[in-house]
Amino acid sequence: MNIKRFNASLIVLTTTIAFAVTSLVSADDGYERYRNHPHFAPLPAMPPIPAHNSMTPEKIELGKMLFFEPRISASGVISCATCHNPALGFTDRIPRAVGHEGQVGERNTPTVLNAGFLGAQFWDGRAADLEEQALGPIEAPVEMAMDISAAIDRLNSFSEYRERFADAFPDESAPVNPDNVALAIAAFERTLNTPNSPFDRYLQGDLNALSEQQKRGMAAFVDNGCQACHRGAILTDSSHHRFELPGSTDEGRYLVTGDPADRFAFKTPTLRNVALTYPYFNNGSVDALEDAIQLMAQQMLYRDLDADMIADISAFLHSLTGEMPQFTVPALP
Ligand code: HEC
Ligand code: HEC
Numbered sequence: 116m117n118i119k120r121f122n123a124s125l126i127v128l129t130t131t132i133a134f135a136v137t138s139l140v141s142a143d144d145g146y147e148r149y150r151n152h153p154h155f156a157p158l159p160a161m162p163p164i165p166a167h168n169s170m171t172p173e174k175i176e177l178g179k180m181l182f183f184e185p186r187i188s189a190s191g192v193i194s195c196a197t198c199h200n201p202a203l204g205f206t207d208r209i210p211r212a213v214g215h216e217g218q219v220g221e222r223n224t225p226t227v228l229n230a231g232f233l234g235a236q237f238w239d240g241r242a243a244d245l246e247e248q249a250l251g252p253i254e255a256p257v258e259m260a261m262d263i264s265a266a267i268d269r270l271n272s273f274s275e276y277r278e279r280f281a282d283a284f285p286d287e288s289a290p291v292n293p294d295n296v297a298l299a300i301a302a303f304e305r306t307l308n309t310p311n312s313p314f315d316r317y318l319q320g321d322l323n324a325l326s327e328q329q330k331r332g333m334a335a336f337v338d339n340g341c342q343a344c345h346r347g348a349i350l351t352d353s354s355h356h357r358f359e360l361p362g363s364t365d366e367g368r369y370l371v372t373g374d375p376a377d378r379f380a381f382k383t384p385t386l387r388n389v390a391l392t393y394p395y396f397n398n399g400s401v402d403a404l405e406d407a408i409q410l411m412a413q414q415m416l417y418r419d420l421d422a423d424m425i426a427d428i429s430a431f432l433h434s435l436t437g438e439m440p441q442f443t444v445p446a447l448p
Pocket of ligand 2: 339341342343344345355356357358383384385395396397398407408411412415416428
């Protein structure tokens with residue numbers, strides 16, 4: 116090829132590339148104000164890991180076994196996975212949890228997906244983190260109803276558990292203990308994250324990851340003020356707000372603090388995977404996402420939304436369903 120022709124085609128080529136790059140960068144769908152909203156952020160692949168609970172493969176595997184282990188319940192048939200069922204979005208899809216001897220608890224089971232990102236655990240925020248949360252359900256009379264020392268005795272009766280605790284917590288003389296049960300379960304839970312939802316891909320620059328309706332819903336979510344409370348990567352402020360559900364007598368955060376200002380206040384739940392985690396609210400009394408959106412608008416924002424806007428917001432909330440964690444169900448001893 117003669118040099119001149121080569122140079123000419125090189126120039127054409129570079130201009131084409133430069134044009135393609137600029138149009139990629141400057142391309143917009145008219146929603147950039149929303150896409151760049153400071154209250155929105157893509158979900159990181161992993162939540163923060165506390166310094167005292169490193170995530171070793173041995174500890175995660177043990178925590179997974181304990182999450183599925185029904186023999187640390189009094190009946191021997193209820194595990195964490197009974198209510199936080201992986202096939203049901205790590206919740207149970209019933210209004211209020213059913214635990215030991217069929218007792219119905221007061222509250223709806225939240226998902227444990229992305230729970231490592233939460234600033235507080237439970238509807239009333241009574242546990243600060245996953246480590247503090249983990250032993251609660253084993254001992255709760257309406258959940259697994261098991262005395263924790265009896266649970267430890269049961270685990271100690273299996274040589275496989277004795278070995279696995281020793282591997283996960285090397286250098287400890289009595290590794291099968293309640294603290295280590297909590298540490299292992301928490302380490303496993305921190306692997307249950309759902310990144311790469313359509314909304315995350317959209318925030319990261321794939322403008323086609325959301326449909327037009329989902330983009331309208333995102334705008335309505337912001338313009339109506341939903342992000343005042345549902346914000347950040349997991350769309351919660353980890354704070355408590357008063358919300359009175361028809362027919363509910365649950366006083367929420369007040370039961371923890373005794374402060375009258377906290378009466379009927381509940382923690383803002385994550386909206387990640389909310390399309391999978393019906394029924395909604397602290398007592399699971401609302402089945403349809405559309406009805407949940409309208410109740411929120413009425414009680415939190417003092418307005419009624421029309422049916423089209425509700426459908427748009429619902430479509431947007433469906434874009435928050437991410438990739439489910441992949442793991443093999445453990446074989447227990
Ligand atoms: C009988 C059903 C049941 C069982 C068994 C159960 N949970 Fe739960 N879980 C619930 C309910 C109901 C709540 C909400 C309770 C509340 O807020 O007062 C909850 C809350 C949680 C939360 C807080 C999530 C959030 O969004 O605040 C985590 C984490 C959790 N459970 C993990 C576990 C682990 C780990 C186990 C096993 C050791 C377990 N659960 C066993 C029903 C259950
Ligand atoms: C003032 C804070 C606040 C605002 C504003 C707000 N929410 Fe909420 N949201 C909450 C709290 C708190 C709850 C939990 C209420 C309960 O169950 O007691 C909640 C629950 C929800 C739920 C149910 C989630 C579940 O898992 O049960 C959905 C869906 C929801 N909000 C969507 C919205 C939408 C859409 C908007 C805007 C129209 C909105 N929220 C505005 C605080 C807020």
